[in-house]
Amino acid sequence: MTKNLRIKSSEYIDETNRISFKFNGKTYHGFKGDTLASALLANDVHLVGRSFKYHRPRGIMTSGSEEPNAIVQVNPGTNRTEPNVRATEVEIYEGLEASSQNCWPSVEFDIGGINNFLSPFFPAGFYYKTFMWPASFWEKYEFFIRHSAGLGKSPTTTDPDIYDHRNVHCDVLVVGAGISGIMAAKNAAKNNFKTLLVEEKNELGGSTIYENNEFNKIDNKAPSEWLKKEIEELKNIKNLEIKTRTSVAAYHQYNYLLARENLTDHLEAKDKTNKIRQRLLKIRAKKVILATGALERPLIFNNNDRPGIMLSSAIKKYSEFYGVACGSKNVFFTNNDSAYESAMSLYNKGINVEAIIDIREQSESKIVKKVKEAGIKIYWSHSIVNTTGYKRLNSISIMKLSNDGTSVTGSKISISCDCLGVAGGWTPAVHLYTQSGSKLKFDEEKKVFLPNQNTSEQISVGSCGGDFKIDEIIKNLNQKLKDTLNINETDLDSIKVEIDQENSKRNIWLLPSDKPLGKTKPFVDYQNDATAKDIKLALREGFRSIEHVKRYTTTGMGTDQGKLGNMHALGIIADTAGVKMGELGTTTFRPPYTPLTFGTIVGRNVGKFFDIFRRTPMNDWHVENKAEFENVGQWKRAWYYPINGETMHQAVQRESKAARESAGILDASTLGKIDIQGSDASEFLNRVYTNAWSKLAIGKCRYGLMLNEDGMVYDDGVTTRLGENHYIMTTTTGGAANVLGKLEDYLQTEWPELDVYLTSVTDHYATASLCGPYSKKILKKIIPDLDLSDENFPHMSFKESKIGNIQCRIMRISFTGEHSYEINVQASYGKDLWEKCIEAGKEFNITPYGTETMHLLRAEKGFIIVGQDTDGTMTPIDLQMDWIVSKKKYDFIGKRSLYRSDTMREDRKQLVGLLTDDPNIVLEEGAQIVSELNQSPVEMLGHVTSSYFSPNLKKSIALAVVRGGKDMMGKKLFVPMENKNINVTVANPVFYDEKNERLNA
Amino acid sequence: MFLINCPYCGERDQQEFKAGGEAHIERPKQPTELSDDEWAEYLFMRKNIKGVQFERWNHAHGCRKWFNMVRDTSNDEIKAIYKMGEKPPSQ
């Protein structure tokens, strides 16, 4: 029994292209060109959702992105479903499904609607006041609130669509393609500015394109006809790019804007596949022209939220643009002339207009006369005091307004109607303007906030700049364009404009009712159910700042960001508190202007592109040999190599035994490598490391510790002197980039006199670390003519050699305590080197080992890992590494801090070894250490930093930092765990081969 | 998102740069001569002004050069950019 309210006269609706879609499970029909909202209205469907707090039935209110009520879930239950979509922005296509949100079990019968009848108990701040006590009940409340609120459902399966990002540069960006935006873009492009025009809708022309006031003329033509010709001409203009369905979401400083271009949302499912759905445009514009238009304001009166109550301008757009009547018995309620244009639009199409209620005393404009001639009843100086109709408006009652507008008098008149258009004036869309950091000023006469102080090269033109009539728009646009583009003439110079002069406006922020305010529901924020009385309550309770009132009442905090009601909220606060609106200021408009999808924000950075990762040249071998991988910084490092279903523990035990008993090989390519050259290279190393470097002979290696200026250990590694003025430094895998950055910082800013050049060569070399008693024999097989004797090639020295034709650098250095070699070749030969080593080592049980075994082997030797055994609060003294801190050097980075009273405290946390009394218990890394079990609160002495079961020692070993640990050797401590206390003894952190005999084994 | 005019490369997006804190704090030439308080002054004490501030910036994902910037922290207006070692512009 749905009515057909289609008026067959719109050129923007393709009636030959009939489309079926589903809303709340029911099939409807619309036409190509319809939005979901216009198609539903054509089927006489107004009720589309429920409000957030009271679950009041709500209908379509607007025709654009400011829509507070018609928030739907698109394609529910599919992998393309999207919540919180405005029905006014969804272009319909065959097969579209949508459903209401925020109602359960259905929009027609909603259990939460009971809140409406309980509403006296739901004042402003209700959620804060009630659900905060008792605190432990919050979880229960939260469940209840979330269940009954249900702001749409996120998709539960993977998004099948592709999203994209693009950088865009232009001389002039024009935001909004209404009459101002089109003329601005046209003139900018014609004057050789590379221009981009973006428009959130799929059609250009804004509201002028369906302007119907016959008394407005541009060059003796109807403005809509005139503008259509201008749009037609845009096609032939060079330098101009136009993007429709593109909404600017954010306007940052320095004219950096983010816009979302919608590419497939209006297409049928079969046409969406393998296409980019949405693209985020990152726009850098030299100049920005904002032509974002204005939003019509509603009026705030009792029960102003029923389905069927809409913005007057929306009714006009549905009538003129979509060819849809929003009701069959229409009434308008206004404080200015614009409602008369909407009324005439319906009247001219044969749709019944019952009456116009006007809070003004009179208006003499031509359009008002026209309405009078049409015989439409006008009630001057009247206000609506109540409305009826639960799921659809069915009547209004009106009364005479007092002269001061604060009360109503006389008798009540009831008018039956099914649609009410409200017109409360216009609010410039200054959201993007303020996002850019620019400042607004309140215009007391126009009752609007207008752009005032620009922070970047930008102008606001048209109604977003405060010009609402075509003559002022053209005149001011012309001047602003000339000023900002530095041009002398424009297309606008010769335009003749005639307009219907509007005589009067009357502004009353909160319209009175015959009932006291406490018994009425004048909604200010429709989505969040904030009423004028909530705002007044907040003021009574002492809130003064607009930002506080906003949060307390939730006004303007919905997905629509209060685009409709914010001005009324301010007006009501100003009136109540007796201050000027200009002094109150506005709330901050934050990006995004309209919601963005997560897909658009992340773009291509999903799946394996989510985070970049690095692989070593040997990676393929590790994969082929079933290594498990570990993330170290951005690197994928081989963690361990399980065979025959080994667990990590089993694999690590096998690998570390092999490394000590026969031979092991580790891919060490990820270690940071910095090439250091220059005549002051030795002096530079002296200043950045704690130990002395001047006397290191060419061909020798040395371990170095690097501190921050605060004395804390920053990084470590072995550096080799390759020549008189040439070193190669290794850093930790994770610290490479930071170390290079820090060294560059000192070189460029503190010591520019030093002749030193740093180059990162991490990616240039692949490194295989060969260790164990047979390492020498294996290397001998690979490079037969290299003298590997201890005399010629001792520990901590370096040789340049060749493996076949491949140049290689070999360092005899060890991180495991075993006799070992680090072989470096050009990265592209890395896998070849690795395979040669494996092949040569076969007879010696060569065993590839990963990072886990490396960590175990070094822990057996008590070698630290910066970042695991240190955390930015450990000095070398804390680490019991006094031996590496030069006493002779006058200065090095961090030296002075080692003599601060705090770093010299005896009771600092210090690195020690820990042995569990039961050798089979392996401590958990991070476990806390205490000396007393019966204390409360118990004093924490420190924590376990590294812990393993050592297959070589056949017992559990651990490193830990313990307060005053240096002097606790042999002391019994406890590691309390959830179910048990573990007894431990403080020990020397070097557990294995304390005399370093194996290095030369 | 600032547009920063690297003195070596020209205008680049902010994401190529790294901020490096307050400028013109010279590392003491003879740290060992300093008292704990004097060293702490160099090590820890930094200004946090609402208004014009002198800062160090590094073109980390570009030429890797350090340079100085005068920025108004209240509105992020970049008032001047100059190379390391150059005299700061007088206000």
Ligand SMILES: [Zn+2]
């Ligand atoms: Zn640069």
